[in-house]
Amino acid sequence: MMILWSCFAAYSFGQQSSDPVIENIIETLAANQSEDFDYSELIDRLNNYRKNKINLNKTSREQLQELYFLNPLQINALLDHIAVNGKLIHVLELQSIDGFDLETIQRLLYFADINTPSGFENFSFKKLFKDGRNDLMLRYNRYLETPYSYTIPDTSSKSRYLGTPERLYTRYRFSFSNNIQFSLNLEKDPGEKIWNNSDRQSGPDFVSSSLYIKDLRRFKKIVVGDFALQFGQGLTLWSGLSFGKGADIFSVAKQDLGLRPYTSVNEFSFFRGLATQINFGRFDFTPFISSIRLDAGIDLNPLTNAEDISALQQTGLHRTANELNNKGRIAQTVYGGNLQFNEGKLSLGLTAYHSHYSQNFAPGNSLYNQFDFSGNQLNNVGFNYSYTYRNTYFFGEIGHSLNSGLAYVNGLMSSLSPTVSLVLFYRNYQKDYFSFYNQGISEGSNAVNEKGFYSGLQIKPDRKLEINFYADVFKFPWLKFRVDAPSNGYDVFSQLSYLPSKTTRLTFRYQFQNKQQNADRNTVTDVLGFVKKSNYRAEMAYQINKAFSLRNRVEMVQYHEEDAKIRYGFLAYQDVNYHPLSARLSGNMRFALFQTDGFDTRIYAYENDVLYGFSIPAFQNKGVRFYLNARYNLKRGVDFWLKYSYTQYNDQTSVGSGLDLIQGNHRSELKAQVRFQF
């Protein structure tokens, strides 16, 4: 008991200024994400719960799902425990709940407690402004070297960046308790203009804003402005933040959060309009309507001579004349609703929506994409379920795009013994299943044209050891880009974590992937060859005293394409973290060495950043990288962050490509950020 208690204490004092807990959660989830994804929504939510802790005695399934690191079995066990035994009286009670190991409890108590005030209980308008919290943050960052684009004279007709080379980000939040939140984001990417003045838009490049009201009588949620919708297992309608296969084997069972305000600066996959969730006893109804302009490339249709959409553009970059021209080129209207039924451990959901585009999508002109969506409107319907029976959680969804294909998933998660959990997951996505908001679990980049079976196992023989393992087998029944025949493959992952003491963690990871793609041979028609990729990782993190902790990692990749030489990639780094208990200054630094045989053997590694600036850069070629990241707390409510990073590439005379090309063998970046809380 005492040991456990002191662990909680260590967590709640030692890590006030930075957030290794939050970083750890996101890093586990984000294993398969692209490098510049904006996780601020999740970081924001977790930070918010760190300050306004969840009251476990008054919490709901949905609120616990928002924490992401609790799996459905654990959530059920906790809610069950409270329903059967009454309110939790002491946090130590959590130990007696099935599936709650020490680390889970530590993490949970970081964001939750058993006795905190919540909700509109003491609401008044006077208090709204007195107890309301304002949070204003400004960020500036840029590469210190001048990219090629800025050496092109203004008079030249060549494509070039029309804006300034820095990234600017302004973020404002107002919140009252957990019930009213207002959010405003303004952003421009490097190369974009500070102020756009075009026919379609005048103002900052990206503006996103939302007002979110929770638990107002029957209205559980109301969002005006930008919002995200997440239902079921993500086949029919899931926008915004989403995770795929990763180190957390339970992540294949998606935990839908329904309606959310959209607060990220990813300039894609969100809605703009009005949405609300209304509660009628066991039923929850979520109607929504959205109208927004999307970036798209255009092609002339040779038959009709009309302009067709060649592709939607998701990067959110509007730097050159051409990119600006594609900005907000088409209008999208989406409306529909979701009806959810919850009774005990059973949950059923029905989703239907209509989406309309101001122009037609061009039909695919290659064999591999001939089943892609064409036309300008689409109706989607979906049904999802989840049910817990004893120690097993069942879940699934079926989605259908009217007049075209079908997609479905079914899975289960079971705690076979107190130390062993199993996940089984089957998916089948037809080649002509269309949904613009489909984020189902998949091996391919889209959850379409794929069948697969995933089995995962987690073993925790004692509180020091954890083994995660999964094997995923998949088939692509139709052709894919650069794969000129139906193909198949598999993916095997294993990770062992060992915590010899509460401040030391060792992690070993091995992943093997075997897929097929067009072989690099001189044959008349393309034939498929295998591509095998092995990934080895070892990591050690430990605390040396109250202020300093160290972390190092080595990682190796082996990439074997049929008929080609085996290629290797290697990365090693050393982190030093400085987080004294109550000093104003804290920070961290890293020195990394990398050597890879090109792009295919690149290695991703998450790195510390300024608050909300989570990044997972890819390392390729040969060189060293160094960064220094510091936070300074000027006074209560005023914080500064500064990050400087420097990457040197050996044997190179330039870095980057195209308009981003920098002369020389190095690239350095400066990031500065200030936050006011009042």
Add this chain to the structure above:
Amino acid sequence: MKKLSTFIFFFIVYQNVLAQLNSGSRLTALGNASVAMEDVWSATANQAGLAALAHPEIAAAYENRFGLQELSTKSAVFAIPIKNYVLATSFISYGVESYSESKSSLSLARKLGPKLHLALALNYHQLRINQYGNAKSFSFEAGVQYQLNKSVVLASHIANPNQSEFGNLTEEVIPAHIQFGMSYWLSKQLIICTEIEKILDKEVDFKSGLEYQIADFLALRGGLNMNPFKQYFGFGLNYQQVKLDFALSSHPTLGYSPQISLGYVF
């Protein structure tokens, strides 16, 4: 014609591997990660697993590989405990009239103290190809299992260490292989088994399996092999002294192989 060519293809891919390939539906469903398991079918896997047997037991299995009747395997095993020893015979036959292989074995397993099991087996191999002739050979196997603690068993097994062959008539070889592994009881209902196997001239394979006794009469099983990649699924039913087991193995390219076995404990 197509059938014939598939047939030949399977022979090319699957020759030489008879020796370790039919150990009843229970051990098959566990991905053949059987070296540290205790079962009557240990007679065709690691014979040291027989030593724990308390009653005489008889069992037979039938596997229809990749859904092709020509590739069916039939096997049977009988084991009887005599004082400190367990004596077992087993028989496996594979193929059709025009091509067949078989293996008959006699095994002897013994408990040495409460923790250690040892076993030896003598095999008689026959290979028959119509109009070409017959070939015969002997080989031997040895196995050991060690009870590390209440829940963990460590084991290893070698087969045909002297690399005996069929002689000059054919290039067909009897594989020499070594296996070692572990089984781990995580609770009374749950066992996980793993095995690393190296067959001479083949890549190392890693196998693992899981058995979950969901009720007194019903067990669910699953398993995986890494090299080549294969998935396994199965279940077992117990009714008094009768055991009925089913296994399905799946190869991503070659397809499914169902297997059924029936056993009786005296």
